Amino acid sequence: MLGPRQEAQAALFYEFSLEDHVPQNHLLRSIDRFVDLSSIRAHLAEFYSHTGRPSVDPELMIRMLLVGYCSGIRSERRLCEEVHLNLAYRWFCRLDLSDRIPDHSTFSKNRHGRFRESDLLRHVFETTVARCMDEGLVGGQGFAIDASLISADVQKQNSSKPEDWAARVAGINDAPRAVQKYLDTLDDEAFGAATATKPKFTAHADPASQWTAARKGPAFFAYSTNYLIDTDHSIIVDVDASRSNRTAEVGAMRKMIDRTEERFGLKPDWIAADTAYGSSDNLVWLALKRKILPFIPVFDKGERTDGTYSRSDFAWDDENDRYICPGGKEMKHTRRTYSDPARNAPEWKARKYRALKSDCIDCLLKAKCCPKTEMRAIHREKYEIVREFTRQCTASGFNQTASNRRKKVEMLFAHLKRILGLARLRLRGPNGVQDEFTLAATAQNLRKLAKLKPMGPAAG
Incomplete structure (x- = not known):
């Protein structure tokens, strides 16, 4: 028997609870247990005026950004639309059905202003890492390091040779924000002073991006996201953005190791990496200065391929x-x-x-x-004794274990690009890129917490 036609009828009153309409096994419900933003208002207090119209709650904006990066929603305009329509997103952001959603332009205003000045996104990331440590997911004995190329938001057609670009921006005071930020960071090893080698092309819209053909295919503009992970459960203990060249990536590694020890008191006994980190200077820094066992293939040009003795x-x-x-x-x-x-x-x-x-x-x-x-003559490097020590490490029985754990970093990069959708950047300039990488690493750690610490039956 055909039932009556379904017609929507307006009611004066509704009994509706968002809590009842979010499934117990929903990803955001699992993540919500580990999101602690109670300290951000105090962290931002000095960056707000004491007079004027009340601002949008910073906790709401951070929660919305976490929703976007955990769910692979890259556009902030689309993020506002999704939070407006999705009940689970509203629940996670502590919004009722009648609450208004902030305008997408509010994110840009705060990201370029008080969020960046206060380093809020770094604060949120480090709070998440501290929670991972409290949950017992960070052992601190073994770390792995690697970098991955992420395409910049520029086109080859909008680029020129370095000398032409320098003449183009000389004397320009109204340059785009990304260009201004690059000029401010020229002395930073991550973006300007790492190497004196000039790239073939420089992007007009984002000159800090690197022209690279590292993927053995057509060259493109890119940045490198650098991950330092604890190998026990693949927790990202630090993340840093840099240009896509070996010197800048090695500098990012040293910066992250020092910062991790300073912020969390974590110093690994050993570290695993690929050949890009196997230069003599870097091995000396790891083995002699930081007392860390390097399970890293030595960068060696002494091997011959013509059949003669190496x-x-x-x-x-x-x-x-x-x-x-x-x-x-x-x-x-x-x-x-x-x-x-x-x-x-x-x-x-x-x-x-x-x-x-x-x-x-x-x-x-x-x-x-x-x-x-x-x-016959043999050239012996200045720090060959350190290189020999590293070869002994890589020839030991533990090297296979270290190499297998290093692959966890590559799995995180695959997850970053395929699941979170960060195969191409949206923001430009060193600061914008750092914001994107920091938020993405925070989302990955939160998803890892939700996976390794599932909700018990009582909570469901």
């Missing part, structure tokens, strides 16, 4: 300061005899070790050792 085929004799070639002959950096032995003592500097010409000419292995020269 440097690793020569045995090092530390006691006698010499190399032993595959033919059993010794190679020294000097053969002078000093009356004072201290004058020939090993020093922290680069040296070249050579075999005797007479040893090489009659050697049966010459064709495989030095076919184009009269004798």
Whole structure:
């Protein structure tokens, strides 16, 4: 039997509770238990005027931003529309059915103003990391570090060579905000002073972005998001934005390690990373200055690919300061005899070790050792002893475990791009990019908390 037609009828009164209409297993209900924003009003107090019209509650804006980044809603205009329509979003933002939603322009006003001046987003991120530590999800023994390229919000067509761009902006006072911020951060290693190498192109709208072809395909403008994670449960303990070059990414790693120890008292026993972090200077900083075991492949150009012996085929004799070639002959950096032995003592500097010409000419292995020269020479780096120590770490039985845990960082990057939708940036300039990366890392930590600490039956 066909039922009556359904028609909406207005009622004078409704009995409606948002609490009853949000499922117990909803993601935002699980996340809400770990969101503590009670301190942000005090954190922002000095950035508000004592007179004038009351502002929008900063906690409401932060909750709305968390909804957007946890749900992959990148547009703030669309975010306001979704919060207006979605009951679960209203519940998480502490909004009733009759409460108005802030205008999307309010986010921009606060993000470029008091949020950035007070470093509020960093404060929210660190509060989340502290909650992860309280829940026992951060062990602090092993860390992993990596960087991932995120496309900048610029086009190649709107770019020029660096020298042309410098002439273009010279004397311009009304440059876009992203350009002004870049000019303010030229001395920052993350965005200007990391390397003297000039990129092929500079974007007019966002000159801090890096022109890169690191993905072995068509070049594009990008930034790097740098994650430092605790390998126990893949908690992001720090995040930093930088230009997409090796020097800036290594600098971001050092900055994050120091900041994590300062803010949370966390100093790892070991760290895992890929070859990009295996330079001599960085290994010295980790192993000698910070006393952290580096499970990092050494960045080494001494390996040959033409079939002749590489440097690793020569045995090092530390006691006698010499190399032993595959033919059993010794190679020294000097053969002078000093009356004072201290004058020939090993020093922290680069040296070249050579075999005797007479040893090489009659050697049966010459064709495989030095076919184009009269004798073989080996270059030894200034900090080769640290590089050898790192090779011992990577040759140990624990290296496979460290390498497997390092892959957790790559999984977080995949989640960032595929699930949270951060494959391309919306904001421009160093500060805007840092805001996006910080909010995304906060959302990932909150989602991890919800997954690893599910709600019990009693709470449901």
